[in-house]
Amino acid sequence: MAALAVTNSFSAGTSIVASQMNTNFTDVVSWATGTPFLSASGSLTTVKGTMSVTELATFVAGIEIQGSNPVITFEGSTADAFETLLHITDPTADRTITLPDATGTVALTSTVIPSTLIDAVGDLIVGTADDTAGIIGVGSDTYVLTADSGEAKGIKWAAPTTGTVTSVTGTAPIVSSGGATPAISVTTNDAQLILNNTIFN
Numbered sequence: 001m002a003a004l005a006v007t008n009s010f011s012a013g014t015s016i017v018a019s020q021m022n023t024n025f026t027d028v029v030s031w032a033t034g035t036p037f038l039s040a041s042g043s044l045t046t047v048k049g050t051m052s053v054t055e056l057a058t059f060v061a062g063i064e065i066q067g068s069n070p071v072i073t074f075e076g077s078t079a080d081a082f083e084t085l086l087h088i089t090d091p092t093a094d095r096t097i098t099l100p101d102a103t104g105t106v107a108l109t110s111t112v113i114p115s116t117l118i119d120a121v122g123d124l125i126v127g128t129a130d131d132t133a134g135i136i137g138v139g140s141d142t143y144v145l146t147a148d149s150g151e152a153k154g155i156k157w158a159a160p161t162t163g164t165v166t167s168v169t170g171t172a173p174i175v176s177s178g179g180a181t182p183a184i185s186v187t188t189n190d191a192q193l194i195l196n197n198t199i200f201n
Contacts, residue, residue: 003037004028126153 006027008020039045065072072086099106113125113133122138124145139145139157146158 003040004031126155128153 004027006024008024010016010020070088074084074086076082076084117123117125117133117135119135120137123135124138125133126136128134134153136153136155136157140159142160143157144160145155147154148156148158
């Protein structure tokens with residue numbers, strides 16, 4: 001980048017000839033069509049009105065957008081009446097939003113399940129309708145989740161089904177390590193039955 005400099009300088013009472021002015025105009029054109037500085041480092045440059053940049057604009061120190069309604073507008077590849085606008089809420093303190101060092105799509109709050117949905121330890125997120133999430137609170141100790149189409153959320157906590165084994169039928173080997181004494185029927189002549197580590201032939 002270069003600062004503007006002209007070949008000829010003039011002072012009060014100096015005669016000015018056309019060739020000198022043409023040379024200075026050429027200097028200005030060369031500066032403007034090259035990589036010009038708009039101002040010296042640390043100085044403020046003010047642009048009043050609309051500024052159009054048709055190629056890549058590089059900002060080194062940062063960008064500050066002021067005003068009561070600062071907005072960044074994305075036109076997209078089709079120049080039409082539809083744009084994507086990036087707005088902010090008027091800040092009441094310094095805020096920092098950090099984009100991660102990763103590739104992906106930014107999710108909107110309307111497309112993710114908010115953490116505020118969880119109210120207590122053990123809450124489970126369940127679907128309550130199409131594209132709708134709800135919670136079901138933690139159940140009683142030893143209870144299990146059970147599908148139930150009669151429930152608004154499709155599931156419920158329920159006491160597990162209990163009962164007593166009254167008979168076991170199968171082919172050898174059959175192993176029983178429980179405390180109950182069920183009736184066991186073995187259908188093969190050479191079967192081996194083991195009850196509490198005792199072998200019965």
